[in-house]
Amino acid sequence: MTGINELLGSAYSVAIAGHIGPDGDCVGSCMGMYLYLKKNRPDLQVDIYLESVRDVFGYIACVDEVKYEADSEKIYDCFLILDTSSPDRIGVAGKYLDTAKNVVCIDHHITNEGFAEKNVIEANASSASEVVCGLLDPEKIDKETAIALYTGIIHDSGVLQYSNTSPDTLRTVAMLIDKGIPFSEIIDRSFYERTFAQNRVMGKVLENARLHLDGQVIVGVVYPEDLTYYGVDKKDTDGIVSQLRLTKDVKAAVFLYPLEDGAFKVSLRANGNTDVSKVASAFGGGGHIKAAGCTLYGSAGEVTEKLLEELAKELG
Ligand SMILES: [Mn+2]
Incomplete structure (x- = not known):
């Protein structure tokens, strides 16, 4: 050996x-x-x-x-x-x-x-x-x-x-x-373990999360103003998308994090047979079947619309 x-x-x-x-x-x-x-x-x-x-x-x-x-x-x-x-x-x-x-x-x-x-x-x-x-x-x-x-x-x-x-x-x-x-x-x-601020921002995102496509997709968003309000940055939001994915009956979870130039960093997670890497690739991103990401420009609403269009194709 x-x-x-x-x-x-x-x-x-x-x-x-x-x-x-x-x-x-x-x-x-x-x-x-x-x-x-x-x-x-x-x-x-x-x-x-x-x-x-x-x-x-x-x-x-x-x-x-x-x-x-x-x-x-x-x-x-x-x-x-x-x-x-x-x-x-x-x-x-x-x-x-x-x-x-x-x-x-x-x-x-x-x-x-x-x-x-x-x-x-x-x-x-x-x-x-x-x-x-x-x-x-x-x-x-x-x-x-x-x-x-x-x-x-x-x-x-x-x-x-x-x-x-x-x-x-x-x-x-x-x-x-x-x-x-x-x-x-x-x-x-x-x-x-999470800091108090990390738990609070996660709470805010979960509280305001929305279901789309007949409950198959959950979307959670951190807005630019949340970063200063809670005193957090990107690494403090680790784990939020995983928590979103654990929502009963959800096939895909989307988490949007605001970048400095008015874009959103998109994190995608899948349950079951859903392939979110295809969705991320459609927007120039990448990753794995069950965990992928991309960057999209626009308001949170616009970005969500674009993603839901691709997700609808994947979910059939
Ligand atoms: Mn390793």
Whole structure:
């Protein structure tokens, strides 16, 4: 079995990096790898590079050691790229792709074509964090490393709910929980917890949501004035479209978020067989069958009309 030691070979200096706009799996897999190597391979000099780390991940040990800028002089023996499907998505450390002596990519994206010298890509894994777990010696994973890796798995699997959750995912999670991690608290704190302002703006959107096309489509809108009133921005509205989608009997959920230039960022979610990626593509956007997005100009009413026209075609 290939393990992390085989992948690193005789490397002495190692740089770890993830993708732009780091999410829970990116931070979790990179920090998990970093903590594991720090503790079990004191012979190595390991650095970690991420574009940013959201405050909610502050409970992960040594997260303050993350570097936000690459060192232009530094040449690493090994560049470990995690959770990153293509070279143009490597964040601040992208230059090491050219300068490092050995490049290793550990990922789970089906679109990853294997751009590194050594690639460990498991398209069926829930997360890069799950793939990382498979490369480590479970005996040597301590509680702090387990907290980081568990965070990654929880985030990319939607708290073990999405279809990428497999029996192997659960076996991996069992091993991590065995390390004595606060598993419920991690989910609450990093996944479900919302600020008071976030809950209030969600409440406003849900209160004013409207059903269209005989109740098949629900539309929720954040207006420009809501942003100042509630003191929120785009990231504070995460989760609203998912809540809209959970409305009984709804086949598609639409969420409109105002952009600065008078446009709306449109988020679409589907239930059942509905394909919202077709609707998004019709307006130059894209995404997945069940989750897609696009940008549209006009008032909220005009944008809604355009979207409903396309949605009506899809819903038949
Ligand atoms: Mn991922």
